[in-house]
Amino acid sequence: MINKKTVSEAYVDRDLSWMYFNRRILQEASKSRVPLLDRLGFLGIYSNNLDEFFRVRVATLNRIAECEDRSLRAEREHARSLIKQINKLNNHYSKEYEHAIHEVTRRLGEENIFLLKEDELDENQQKFIRRFYRQRLSGFISPVWLSAVKQLTDEADENIYLAVKMQAKDKKGSDYALITLPVAECGRFISLPDKEGKSFLMYLDDVIRYCLPMIFSGLSYVSFKAYAFKFTKDAEMEIDNDLRNGMLQKISKGIKSRKKGDALRVIYDAEMPKDLLKRVMNKLNLDKLDTVLAGGRYHNHKDLMSFPDCGREDLRYPVWEPLIRPELNSGESLLRRIQQGDRFIHVPYHSFEYYIRVLQEAAVSKEVKSVKTTLYRLAKDSKVVKALICAARNGKKVTVVIELLARFDEASNIDWSKKMQDAGIHVIFGVEGLKVHSKITHISMGSGNDIACISTGNFHEGNARVYTDYMLMTAARNVVRDVDAVFTFIEKPYSPVRFKELLVSPNEMRQKFVRLINEEIKNKQAGKPAYIRIKINHITDVAMVKKLYEASANGVPVDLLVRGNCSLMTGIPVVSDRIRINGIIDRYLEHSRIFIFAAGGENKTFIGSADWMPRNLDNRVEVVTPVYDPQVKEDLWKVIDFGLRDNCQGNIVDGTGENRPWTTEEEGDFRSQEELYNDYKSQITNG
Template structure:
């Protein structure tokens, strides 16, 4: 949906995000996607929606409650109007997701996989379920008894609860809540019967065992309906100067549990008396986002739906490839001293980053390591390598972004561990998030120190590297690494403005640098020279960047854009953006690369970047865009862009209609992620 006024020519950011999540839902409905993978896409859809309400919806609600219209921030829509549009859109998509779930469950039955309810349990399954309840569920169960007088305990953000209504023999009602613990498996696999695989959702297992849980009460009937509350997740930092930054963040993360409710979801079959009782107890107003849903909430848990040994119902696993001519068994420093190399996960193995850090930790000639950390894996070989280096006497400096949303507590724990081992921790820059992905080491070679390093588009996280597409450039280019080292100096002395000759950095230079590159294309087009722009990013919402692209389009510059998520730019509008085309690819992997290509009169300038073209990346974060000077890598990046651009299987067209129509043509089928893997596989066989 586009809201256009005389002052705005943009798609509203929040509504564009909902369109992105609809593309995720399309994957769940696509019958060409393996069945269990479809369930997992439903989980991703639900998880995305939870985070959206915690952050974006909560922000709009704050604007509305402050009595502001927020039009300049919200693409010309009043905050109150936008809240209503979001709520109605989400209700519609939730209903659609339920239909998709029912369809998938019917398809699973034809594969002899049954998701059963408490009313479908066979006699032979009863003993297994009762025993499972006693051994695994009951000891960890949190059950809250409610009454008219006492206040309800603060319900956990995004936790699902079974709301219990017992009709007592004396005619009164007793209410209770059962928390569906995140620490228990949501899907319980039952013993196979007659070749049938059965699964019961934990919610229904609890429904089956209600008499065991509430046997001290005498009741005529009992019912259980799911509810969930989502809270504002923005961090409000304390101003107490006596507390450390880590302590303030830690306290603020804990305060999320007391955040203002922004969404209340309930089973639409719940009786009105129970619903009114709960809403009154939780002080939920009719003006809040109240969404009737299905029998089950927290469908994000479907992200972890069990594989059941059914590889035929899953995507084929790929074997991550080696980078051509970069052997893991040899010195990585020696290799990159001769030329640059590009790692493109998950097509390439993430092991090169760990290998680089392991080698740095052991090499007696390495004197220092500097690295930025945004999100780490739960068990991080990156962190252990850095600790190993510190133990071996290297000077290790880590810029740890402990405000990485929803990973704050994990980053605090790693930071504390690193500090204990003598690693120097830098907690970013006041008012800025450090989102750049880079590492530089200094190695003593004869009388001088030589730098080696890597710059990436993604986090140094072994887990996400298996599903996020990201570029990492390994280089010993001293000019680039001198600039990278200046960024680390900025972390320590951030009142000083540094000049960079090669890399582009936020917050000081990104907008102007890309404006200059776009202006060059406009100038070349007007002079009759070749001119085009190719951009690949997660999101674009900066009106200034969008307006600059509109200007280039009006000058006749052809612009191709691949945008996975938010796209506030409206392509293909005559007199505004008729020379801009945008597609979005949602598939097996999450497209996370940022790649910027400028024709430059057929002498292309190519950058990989940590930065999307959003206001936060340009003005409020420390970001790095790195030029690619190696001709073969430049060609490789352009090749991979072209593969994505030619996708006619999983690419959707982004346009003014916002219908998420698949890009279809009569050309040979190209599914970009599969074709990219084949591209790199073929490169290994080239001479």
């Protein structure tokens, strides 16, 4: 008998689980076996993730915590408790981060790559920096007296700031100024001339510190000290997809003072003098729930993602070139190949060019009558859009559903929308109240043998080089008809549309997943094969968490690969002792969603765009498709199997945040991404 109280308590809050996930990225930066420059990249990713988390998720919690609506008292107290826990974890992890930065910098020195401070330059390096200032930097430096700044939150929070304290000759008091680092114009890292086989770099912060006498030349200051700080602002509210209906309106009416753009996190150089720190803090509208953290000398470490390689490719992971599937080189029609049998690509292992070629062929084929697709994020110079424009110009009826609310890509998506409309493409801007997050393409053929592509990730060439995503290309009639029906639903969201094959949210996806889990429980009780194997980004939906606990309690083995947020706890007797969760952080971002159910030996397999979060199951248009082709099913099984065996890059996800490495029965190390790449490579070589 399952203890209902135990189940209700065995839930890790989404935001805490995110902190645990981001820590896994930080821990990757501390592994000695990870190449040095890639460790820097992980440090940059960690920092960038944290900035976005505070801008959106912590901003939402702050708004809830400040809401005065009495009916939301429990939610307000929960939000305040979460903020305290997040700040405690953030303080703890920041110490790990500073240690990792120090260690990686030390290791760079062992590889003859040196980061110099302003007081460590020899005479020739000083001449180089002075020349750099005159020729490149001076025009981008615009100091502002701190006393003239009304509110620092009027400034952009993606910037790094130097607070400067200056002492005059008469030593009667100090003056204070603010300098914004021109990273976009000059870069964050300045390369100095190599010397004796050694490479030398400087943070732009330190270049400006050295140049302070030139910046303030003509004024009677004899000493300058500059200290970095950064702040993160409230970017937006993102609670309507995650909390019950009506709560958004209550919070909007109930908040007291917090406005979009208020600072909610400040990090400053711990060496900053108290008088200067007080002046900086007075310019920020902070309250007791906001995060104020004393840090190191440098901030905005997201710039480490673009750290110069100094010609040392040996300090990075070896390049894995995307593999070209034989069909791309055969000269045969790819559309015909898909009509003959299901095809798949698994990027970045396989080249995304396969999908581009499908669109390009559709654009010129006389058999193709129309092309429909959904677009969520687009590459800067999108080949996908160019192929769609080509199709429209060739007289095809082209329909594109583009999501304007793809966070941080809104401006880019609007720009692309205008270009597509100008080319004669019918552009649909999603569904009111529902984000269109599905990744589907429908190609209508005159012969009636239409084609559909269903993907786990965006149709985005850049993402396809970094994210692991799976795409099924099929001519299976029932599946293709359902894909076409999704576009009908998007265009006419209130018309009755039923799907025979696809799992589509917000329609019946949740119910169908629940039925699949219930089927495993019944099969286990009947002595039939029963298991659940899932690869997913996030699991936070309370109902789905409880269903997995129910399956485990009834003896069903539950094996999960979860990259990010995970609200499950493992190892609880009866409740979750049959649940195993591996969280993989490696050179590629694990992004594909794969669902496999034993189904009494039938092995029902699905792929799609949906995570198990309330927003995906209830408030977005998501598509998950069954997979029937035996070879594709075998490959999907292998993807999950390899992931579960990963004892190099895998971490135990158990709800504690410890992220302990896996130890498996495998002899020696097993790194799933490397093993998959080599397996795909051998198939092409031997095929």
